[in-house]
Amino acid sequence: MKNLLAGLAAAACGVATSVLAALINVGIAYLFDFNLFKLSFWVIVPVGAILLGLVAASGYHFGSIRFNRKPGKVLLVQMLVIAGLAMLLIYWLGYRMMRFGDGGYVADILPFGQFLHISLTKASYAVGRSSAQEAGGFGYFLAAIQFGGFLIGAGVVYIMLASKAMCASCELYLDELASKRKGYADASAASAYFDTLFTLPADGHAFAEMIRAEASVQKAEHGALRIDAHLLACPRCQVQTIDERVQGHNGKGWKLLQELDRRLVLPKGLNLMVAFGGGAAAR
Numbered sequence: 001m002k003n004l005l006a007g008l009a010a011a012a013c014g015v016a017t018s019v020l021a022a023l024i025n026v027g028i029a030y031l032f033d034f035n036l037f038k039l040s041f042w043v044i045v046p047v048g049a050i051l052l053g054l055v056a057a058s059g060y061h062f063g064s065i066r067f068n069r070k071p072g073k074v075l076l077v078q079m080l081v082i083a084g085l086a087m088l089l090i091y092w093l094g095y096r097m098m099r100f101g102d103g104g105y106v107a108d109i110l111p112f113g114q115f116l117h118i119s120l121t122k123a124s125y126a127v128g129r130s131s132a133q134e135a136g137g138f139g140y141f142l143a144a145i146q147f148g149g150f151l152i153g154a155g156v157v158y159i160m161l162a163s164k165a166m167c168a169s170c171e172l173y174l175d176e177l178a179s180k181r182k183g184y185a186d187a188s189a190a191s192a193y194f195d196t197l198f199t200l201p202a203d204g205h206a207f208a209e210m211i212r213a214e215a216s217v218q219k220a221e222h223g224a225l226r227i228d229a230h231l232l233a234c235p236r237c238q239v240q241t242i243d244e245r246v247q248g249h250n251g252k253g254w255k256l257l258q259e260l261d262r263r264l265v266l267p268k269g270l271n272l273m274v275a276f277g278g279g280a281a282a283r
């Protein structure tokens with residue numbers, strides 16, 4: 001019962017932001033005469049649709065965390081279905097608002113399906129500097145790409161949610177208590193920390209010292225690594241978890257090295273707030 005309610009509450013948040021995404025699109029179209037949903041780069045990269053998909057699914061993200069809804073197949077399917085409906089809503093709102101030159105509503109004359117067919121196939125698009133051409137059957141292909149973009153946006157939100165740490169026994173999302181960043185000039189400098197830390201007993205002095213120790217890199221250049229350690233805790237049982245993310249510098253910028261992500265659940269009762277530089281009486 002509790003799970004059902006949590007699921008419904010999270011879904012309600014998702015529906016709310018999906019409707020919001022559709023309204024944002026209509027609002028922008030109304031105010032600026034610009035269709036964000038159809039915005040794409042090089043015709044086939046649907047940035048506008050991806051963006052709206054992110055907005056549409058964001059409610060699931062916040063709702064699931066707020067109501068501790070576990071990510072899973074049901075949630076993913078729900079997110080995708082609602083994303084699909086939001087996309088239909090975007091088309092439908094465009095349909096309801098469109099007027100002929102004489103001020104009459106298109107919706108009074110044309111059924112929705114016919115409107116959709118016409119607006120997809122008669123839409124014009126331009127590649128680079130070539131003059132605009134009518135989309136024809138290609139319009140359905142473009143719509144499919146936009147739909148794909150919308151789902152990608154929703155999928156990204158799901159992946160973000162699925163990667164969030166949860167307490168295995170309480171099934172609650174963990175709160176972040178503190179974080180600490182260390183920087184290293186190269187992999188061998190980083191390995192003294194990275195390869196050792198999780199081999200030490202977590203409740204020992206050496207473990208806490210290693211977390212407490214400062215390490216920074218003078219210059220961000222190719223091969224440099226930085227490790228962000230996050231101290232998380234379950235809001236109910238208070239058990240703490242260390243979540244580490246590693247970034248590497250490729251000469252141009254920092255890049256997340258996801259394959260090095262790691263997590264360690266600490267023994268019950270162990271509080272590492274002090275090692276992380278936070279107050280002793282954090283909780």
Ligand SMILES: [Zn+2]
Pocket residue numbers: 167168169170171172234235236237238239
């Ligand atoms: Zn817990």
